[in-house]
Amino acid sequence: MFYDERIHAGRGKAFRNTIILAVVLLAIYGAIHTVSLFMLHDAANPLAFIIEPLCLLAGLVILIYGETAFGGRDRDEMREYQKNCYYAKAFYVFLYIFAGVYCVFAPIQSTFMLGRKSLSIPNGFVTYTGFFKPNILLTVVEIPCFLFLLLQFKKSELPINSEFLAEDGTEYWHRVWGNIRKFSGLCVLYTLGSLAASILYLGITSGSDFAFTVGLPLGVVLAGVLTWFSISFEYFVLSAAERVSDRALQRGQISGTTMAFCWAGFGITLTISLIYFILELIGIRYHERVLTITYSILNPFAELSACLGNMFFIYLMSELQPLRDRRLTGTGYTYQTLGLISGSVLTGLSLLGTALSISTHPEPNEQLPRFSYYDAQTALGLLIDLTTAILLVIVILRLYKHSLTSKWYCLVPVLPLAYIAVSALPEMGFIYTPAVDDALGIVTTILYVLMYTGIWRRIRKHPLPVGENEAGSADEAGCQTE
């Protein structure tokens, strides 16, 4: 891997765009969060407002300093170079601040909210229906990271461990382990900070009950352990996938990375779906304790599978670059970006929906409001699902055009939506059953694995033909139809 100071500085532009995007997302998310908290009449709790403004402030300070210190009339190539170097470093500082603020305050906030609402602390701090889930909150960090990767992969491949990917096996794993140790130290530091803040908070707000006093520090420690496990495990698996694919690449086998990510991600998704399916069949999936335990254990794995899925799609789009099919890559990137942003939007809407439903909760004899925010949230979720399904169908059709897959796979993204649409019409006699939904999830996952493996085998056997600059030029570029 060729890696020098100019490539490092060149990443600065992508880092700068990512920080801007993260700041915008934070502003939107923070605004929704603040509105929902006001509706919950929780304005008196300072902890509730502290996270987003702090991260937003950090991002703004980094951006303002970068733009003023390295801009102006004296701007030349050296200033540009220094600016890029600054953003390359500032990005990591921003991530550390971001993660720090979240790790210190989110668990306390989460436990506080749950404690206030239910006071069923032993189950409360990691309950599935919790208002804030520390691991879920970290997705706000993951979204800009993946969008940054998206920007990077448009230009060239950039593995996570690029700086030491070329080292021998022992050295490589030694460096990976070193990074995990560094992160572990950081995690311990943040958890201790969070613990100190929670104890301080408990000291200030005297009068809390015993369960809450015990549950808050315990919740903080558990959140720290979960975060550590989740991120360390994800990093370890990604490092293994990168190493395997890099070795394959050196032997002249392309697409090794793609399939390493694909199989690992889908394998995890399949396992989780099977576990839920079995629990559903036994009839204990929605039992409170089972839900709490499965959520705590499976959530890091679900995050990892989403993470691998994202990585895989980015790699796939990167490997299909030689086709020069703008419609394929354009639709692919739009699909991926929409998926990432909708995650953030839906989290915000979920908060708003919860807040509004609580604030407008009807009295026992009161009539239910005609329009529920949950309906709006579900409708928006379905609209996003429908849009992403259409985009994926376009991608599959373009892949079919290049003889990389079969057109019948177009049915795969449509199947789950069709089931939801049919079960929304009770007069047709269909009733939505989670077990059927889970089974459908397992079937579609297997079909996706078959489709992507087929693409991989096709690329490995026949190197991609270099297409023209315009879309729909595969035939002109000499691509043979099977």
Place this chain on the structure above:
Amino acid sequence: MNQKMKQARQQKKLSQAELAKLAGVARQTINMIESGEYNPTLALCLKICQILGCTLNDLFWEDK
């Protein structure tokens, strides 16, 4: 330290500010190139060589 560039500039009786103005960069950039703290791009190297009437080898090739 890029002594060769400094010497070539002094032989041409140019100050760092004058050379910077001719090359279209900031004075600090010339100062940092001469002190070895910044590696200029090839485009800027060529521009400096043209202004000072030297070749790339004369100014930027390091003798072992």
